[in-house]
Amino acid sequence: MNPIILDDLDPNIIEWLKSRAQKHGHSLQAEVKSILQHLTVRKxxxxxxxxxxxxxxxxxxxxxxxxxxxxxxxxxxxxxxxxSTGNSQQELLEIKAKLKELQSGISLGNLSIREARELGR
Structure with missing residues (x-):
């Protein structure tokens, strides 16, 4: 595991982290790790x-x-x-199947939808 070194942290931040770690019964390192994991999961x-x-x-x-x-x-x-709005994943899959049925007969002039999409890129 790679260590992380944080230089020049504001002393107030360090005190806040220590206080928080003490409240949770963690070491300073464990508290920082917990905060980072929580933020990562949320993101x-x-x-x-x-x-x-x-x-x-x-x-x-x-x-x-x-x-x-x-x-x-x-x-x-x-x-x-x-x-069309507020669909569950299953409903979206059903719509996708219906769209595939329609797609076979749809074209743009002599171009299929796929060909038109490729030309538009």
């Missing part, structure tokens, strides 16, 4: 929630685009649009 959870929000926004946008396109080719997708 990981925040990132996970943020990623899930991005996925939901992308799913909503994709459903809106498909609805616009389906209206232009006279196909109806109301059941997909009704479930």
């Amino acid at each position: 990981t959870e925040e990132v996970k929630l943020f990623a899930e929000d991005i996925i939901q926004c992308k799913a909503d946008l994709m459903l809106q685009q498909i609805q616009i396109h389906s209206q232009s080719i006279d196909k109806n997708t109301p059941e997909l649009m009704e479930t």
Whole structure:
């Protein structure tokens, strides 16, 4: 394990850490380690929630685009649009399967969606 050395810490911070360690029955090192682990777990959870929000926004946008396109080719997708917000992972998988069914018949001129996406990169 690699040691971490912190130079020039404010004496008030060191006193606060020592006081906190004493309250929890930890050594100073164990208390600092505990604080860092707690912050890391919290940050990981925040990132996970943020990623899930991005996925939901992308799913909503994709459903809106498909609805616009389906209206232009006279196909109806109301059941997909009704479930576009607040979906569970299982619901998103079901929507994905429905979208795959629709995708086979959708094209942009002579381009498939995949080809159009690649050209847009």
